[in-house]
Amino acid sequence: MRAFTYERPADVASAMKAASQPGASFIAGGTNLLDLMKIDVEQPTHLVDISRLPLREVGETADGGLRIGALVSNTDLAADQRVRQRYPVLAMALLNGASGQLRNQATAAGNLLQRTRCPYFYDVAMPCNKRQPGSGCAALAGFNRMHAILGASQACIAVHPSDMAVAMAALRAEIEVQTPAGLSRKVPIAELHRLPGQNPERDTTLARGELITAILLPPPPAGRQTYRKVRDRASYAFALVSVAAIVDTADGKIRDARLALGGVAHKPWVPKEAERELVGAAADAGSYEAAARAATREARTYPHNEFKVPLTERLVARTLSDLATGG
Amino acid sequence: MAQVIGQAIDRIDGRAKVTGAAAYAADNRAERMAFGSIVTATIACGHVTSIDANAARRMPGVLLVMTHGNAPKQAPFQAKADDRHARPKPQLASDKVEYFGQPVALVVAETAETARAAASAIVVTYEKAEGAFVLESASGAAYNPGKGPTGAPSDSKLGDFDKAFADASVKIDAIYKTPYQAHAMMEPHASLASWQDGKLTVTSSLQLVESAHKSIADTLKLEPDKVEVISEYVGGGFGGKLPVFGDAILAALAARELNRPVRVALTRQQMFHVTTHRPASIQRVRLGAERDGTLSAIAHQSLAQSARADEFAEPIVFSTRSLYAAPNRMTSQRIAALDLPVADSMRAPGEAIGLLAVEQAMDELAVRLDMDPLELRLRNEPKEDPEKKVPFSTRALVPCLQEGARRFGWDKRQARPGQVRDGNWLLGMGVAAAIRGNFLREAEARVTMESERHAVVEMDMTDIGTGSYTVFAQIAAELLDLPVENIKVKLGHSSYPDTPGSGGSFGASSCGAALHDACTKLKAKLAKGEGAQGLSVTGSVKPGDDYKRYSQYAYGAHFAEVGIEQTTGEVRLRRMLGVFAAGRILNPKTAHSQLIGGMIWGLGSALHEDAVLDPRLGAFVTQDLVHYHVPVHADVPQVEAVLLDEFDAHANVLGSKGVGELGICGAGAAVANAVYNACGARVRDYPITLDKVLPALTRRQG
Secondary structure, eight states: OOOOEEEOOSSHHHHHHHTTSTTEEEESSOTTHHHHHHTTSOOOSEEEEOTTSSOOOEEEOTTSOEEEETTOBHHHHHHOHHHHHHOHHHHHHHHTSSOHHHHHHOBHHHHHHOOOOOTTTTOTTSOBTTTSTTSOBTTTTSOOTTOOSSSOBTTBOOOOOOSHHHHHHHTTOEEEEEOTTSOEEEEEGGGTBOOOTTOTTOOBSOOTTOEEEEEEEOSOOSSEEEEEEEOSSSSSOOOSEEEEEEEEEETTEEEEEEEEEESSSSSOBOOHHHHHHHTTSBSSHHHHHHHHHHHTTTOOOOTTOTTHHHHHHHHHHHHHHHHHTTO | OOOOTTOOOOOTTHHHHHTTOSOOGGGOOOTTOEEEEEEEOSSSSEEEEEEEOHHHHHSTTEEEEEETTTOOOOOOOOSOOSSGGGSOOOOSOSSEEOSTTOEEEEEEESSHHHHHHHHHTOEEEEEEOOOOOOSGGGGGGOBOOSBOTTSOBSEEEESOHHHHHHHOSEEEEEEEEEOOEEOOOSSOOEEEEEEETTEEEEEEOOSOHHHHHHHHHHHTTOOGGGEEEEOOOOSOOTTTTSSOOHHHHHHHHHHHHHTSOEEEEOOHHHHHHHSOEEOOEEEEEEEEEOTTSOEEEEEEEEEEEEETTBOOOOOTTTTHHHHSOOSEEEEEEEEEEESSSOBOOOSSTTHHHHHHHHHHHHHHHHHHHTOOHHHHHHHTOOSSOTTTOSOBSOOOHHHHHHHHHHHHTGGGOOSSTTOEEETTEEEEEEEEEEEEEOOOOOEEEEEEEEETTEEEEEOSOOOSSSOHHHHHHHHHHHHHTOOGGGEEEEOOBTTSOOOOOSOTTOHHHHHHHHHHHHHHHHHHHHHTTOOSTTOEEEEEEOOOTHHHHSBOEEEEEEEEEEEEETTTOOEEEEEEEEEEEOBSOSOHHHHHHHHHHHHHHHHHHHHTOOOOEETTTTEESOOSTTTSOOOOGGGOSOEEEEEOOOOOTTTOTTOBOOOTTGGGTTHHHHHHHHHHHHHOOOOOBSSOOHHHHHHHHHHHTO
């Protein structure tokens, strides 16, 4: 851990100003940033503590959706009656993440912005393009059991670790961002996180000094929702593969389907082709299996994560089938 | 005399622990204390060519940067010694790097934060050398260490194994692999060292105070009476705190240089390389049997990692020599020196991973024979120790199996996999035997009457979370006929009478027997009319001939039920039962905690634990508790341990045997066997993660 200065502004405008200085970083729950600072992976010289900013409300929007303040804790968000009733996929994803203690401390925006758990990223003695651009990717020919099968590059095969973000991707959430110029802009969640390409050091499309102020959920989609996470132990483990699924069926046909996958890519992965195959198809095992195959059609595996392809396919097909039958 | 030994009383140190009043090593403070942070090597093999500490030295608050260039001269390391944990442990002794994570520098500063920041600012350059890191490719370099840590010979032979195995009607010949494992105890290693008038005091987190005292004194070339070692509370040891590490030695060296107290604590990440681990193993088990299940041939051969820097011979095959009857047998222990961090004891060294192989092989044989695996074990119960040819002091494997079967509902188990379902889950049951050697070591204990009704017990023994404080209070209370609360137990100071410390499950029996002797002698003096006030007696114990004339082990039987999610292959424990017989139980409550703790660790060995080695770097990539998985609460829905009544008159005066390691022995094999019974996946490469189960599910479903 390096020496740093600290301030706790009282309003968004002063936070934005404070964050404009070089080396500054926002901190809210700190559940990831402080760990990374201790092991020297993150080296901010100035911490802007936004935890007291008035961004802790979950409110209803005019169009029938929800506006989730950036600082709403994971625990509070999962317990919110409106979330539980209208967006169960989100409550389920939240409760599948981390531990009770971490969920109490972690915020909604912080959850979106957490860094990968690739072990090579966490040891400064090892090469990692995400931590130190140009140093190489140790995972590529190293231990890559947890790593990406979709959308990766030769520069980085890390995965985004969030469960919550996967549910939000299926829900087509929008991210409300305050710019240093004082403007507010909205980013579809699909465009918030990046694929690694040649710049894996950049997790998101946010510009320096931008602040997430809220997450906007559109009105609840029709159909049933679920989140299913596969992991190595029963709790407190990151996903090997997870799926957020929302399926609306009528008269034996699929009217609408929204999917997002976790643990397979550098961002919550929306398998567009699988969704397209499902819409209008018969609500039967054949359609689900076809969609599952479509979801992994572009998959590329590494020595330790080949199992993720059949696992993803089986999980997607099974989850769709369970949803359609009310299982 | 009221019966106190054997009562399930609460820990006498429980309140201090849960209220935070108990000071663990890093909790201790001293006036003018400075903080040390260790810099570790980022190569596995080679030399340090330069260390640039200029930036670190310039940081305000930095007091000292110690490297091999300026470290005080210490006693040299000894490759061989009678007590491997009492050897000198010189730090920063040369520019040579023998394993990834080896300490290469120490920074001491006014605050822990400054020390850590300065440590990050130190730039070390290296000249890398070629190293060997992979056990699988090291079989050519494997060698016979001659004996294991307890002195038993590496190889054993009886009858003609090769012929009997060739002639056997039914055979199993299988290779099992177990991964590197980390102790991952809650409390990372830490030490506070201070000097006063030429005398060094080190407060640390240790299992063996006497060995540590010698190790520290010899390393710094000090007379024994110039060193005091203190370890009053230990947040888990499991073998990982048997040795002295760089935290203690570097704190002592820096405190002398700076003439002020210095604390050095390892980070969780450093624990995975700076301290020891359980070595990975490759084991071949061959079993030959008649059609009726009678074993005619048993062979167990092991290959385990040993550090090139410090040999350790994991005693994997030793208990196989006593477990089942068979006229033709052979065992062999081999190790391979790799350029990796140091392997050493971890909870039940040998049995913990040896039984993962042997007890799964027995299950495979039962399947091949189409026989109940419990029945197979009953049929091969020996009448005497099959290799030593001496009687068992006690042996309750059969009662443990039978009582466990009754309690667990073993009769409901389906012989063929895939028959029992709960929704989307396939269920299965497994059984395995537990065996763990029982040892008695030389120990002394002092008991002093503070008043007519109050006594103080003193030993350099430690309580590493096992309940030592409590059972010693019980022993003294019963023998002196005093209430438990009138006994003050003082442990963990090197100035107290010598004991073997906590390790190998010998602590409670060895120290308890010495204490028994002290109390008995004290009572005799009181009976003769000596005044109680200030009366002090030292008692002792030495292992007698009974350890040669009898085969001494504690036994148990594990039963596990698991569910396999048939879409994903996720393996989750449903319930687990262990039935054990370990002599007289000194305190059923603390014994129960130890046993279920061991069982949960066995579950972790079967399903979770894996210190993943990157063979390019010679480094473990799992360096925290996010990446290194142990079972969490949700993984342990129901675990129960039952203790059968037993008294081992040949073990010691108390009739007790160790329970600290027994619970892990065989527990993982019961889980592995349950996985097979649930879905037909026979996974011989631990841990049994879902990727290894999925192929069997895919096959089942066509």
